[in-house]
Structures are given as structure tokens and as C-alpha cells.
Amino acid sequence: MDLTELPFCTACSLHETRQRVVVGSGPTMPRLMVVGEAPGRSEDEGGEPFIGRSGQLLVRLIFEELGLQRADYFVTNAVKCRPPQNRTPRLSEAATCRAWLVAQIDSLRPTRILTVGNVAAKAVFGFSDGISRAHGRLGLHQDIPGVATYHPAAALRAGPNVVDVMRADLRVLRALGV
Numbered sequence: 443m444d445l446t447e448l449p450f451c452t453a454c455s456l457h458e459t460r461q462r463v464v465v466g467s468g469p470t471m472p473r474l475m476v477v478g479e480a481p482g483r484s485e486d487e488g489g490e491p492f493i494g495r496s497g498q499l500l501v502r503l504i505f506e507e508l509g510l511q512r513a514d515y516f517v518t519n520a521v522k523c524r525p526p527q528n529r530t531p532r533l534s535e536a537a538t539c540r541a542w543l544v545a546q547i548d549s550l551r552p553t554r555i556l557t558v559g560n561v562a563a564k565a566v567f568g569f570s571d572g573i574s575r576a577h578g579r580l581g582l583h584q585d586i587p588g589v590a591t592y593h594p595a596a597a598l599r600a601g602p603n604v605v606d607v608m609r610a611d612l613r614v615l616r617a618l619g620v
């Protein structure tokens with residue numbers, strides 16, 4: 443797949459309501475690639491993933507547990523266009539967009555992958571369990587190891603317990619050597 447065509451994708455109906463395709467940002471051959479669910483309103487307007495509130499929490503936790511600055515890793519989403527009203531992406535949307543995600547991973551060659559939330563854990567590692575069972579588990583995308591954790595929006599809703607679980611999941615990633 444030609445990644446230069448991703449900003450113009452019309453493969454699913456999300457293109458009808460999006461403002462822009464949120465491709466992702468960060469270095470190539472990064473030590474870490476973070477994969478979220480789908481852009482929200484701020485990201486659809488700003489064109490960058492995780493620039494809203496949940497993104498700020500995620501960036502802080504990654505810095506505190508892994509010592510990485512935002513410029514040190516690549517961030518993207520399993521689905522590149524905002525679903526209306528921020529609904530969960532449909533299985534068909536995630537399946538269609540997965541080809542772009544796989545092409546991005548193949549081209550960036552990250553050393554480790556962190557997925558946040560159900561949709562990304564399934565798209566990247568193929569986990570069929572929900573995130574309450576799959577978090578903290580080692581996953582493999584082709585030969586690239588990584589870990590699944592909760593979505594930071596869940597931590598913003600549910601509070602410090604989920605933040606503590608996310609920190610523990612990040613330490614699993616640190617133990618892998620990120």
C-alpha cells in the first residue's frame with residue numbers, strides 16, 4: 443500500500459464526516475510505536491493523534507514510567523478518521539483501516555509497540571479477549587513485541603485505579619527493554 447495515499451483515503455464511510463485523516467506523528471524506526479483507537483474531536487481538528495485530554499495523560503504516564511519524551515516515539519491510531527460522536531469504530535471500519543496500520547508498522551519498523559484500548563489490542567496483536575483480560579499481556583505483531591494497556595480515556599473516567607494498572611502495564615514494556 444502506498445502510504446502517501448492515506449491522507450486521501452475513502453475506503454470507508456468515515457471519510458464523509460471527518461475533517462482530516464489523522465495519519466500519526468513521530469520518528470521513523472522509533473523505539474516505541476503507540477497505537478490508540480481513533481481520533482476524537484481535537485485530533486480531527488488538529489490533525490495529530492492524542493492531543494486532547496486523554497493524550498496528555500498518556501504522554502505523562504509514558505514519560506514517568508519509560509522516560510520517553512513525546513518526540514522519542516511514534517503515535518497513531520488503529521482507525522485514522524474520527525467516528526461521528528466519537529463512537530467506537532465499527533469492526534468493518536477497523537478491518538478496512540488495518541491495512542494502513544500494517545503498512546505503517548512495516549514502514550516504520552518500531553522496536554516495541556504499545557496498544558491502548560480494545561480496538562488497538564485486537565488490530566495489532568490479534569487479542570480476542572477484552573482489555574480487562576488482555577492488559578499487561580505480551581503481544582507480537584509479526585516479530586515485534588509489545589504490550590496492551592487500557593485506553594487513557596478509561597483512566598480519566600474510572601480514576602486512579604486504572605492509572606495504576608496502566609503504570610504496571612508500562613513497566614511490563616520497560617522490562618522488555620524499550
Ligand code: URA
Pocket residue numbers: 478479480481482485490491492493494496497519
Ligand atoms: N483517543 C484515541 O484513541 N486516539 C486519539 O488520537 C485521541 C483519542
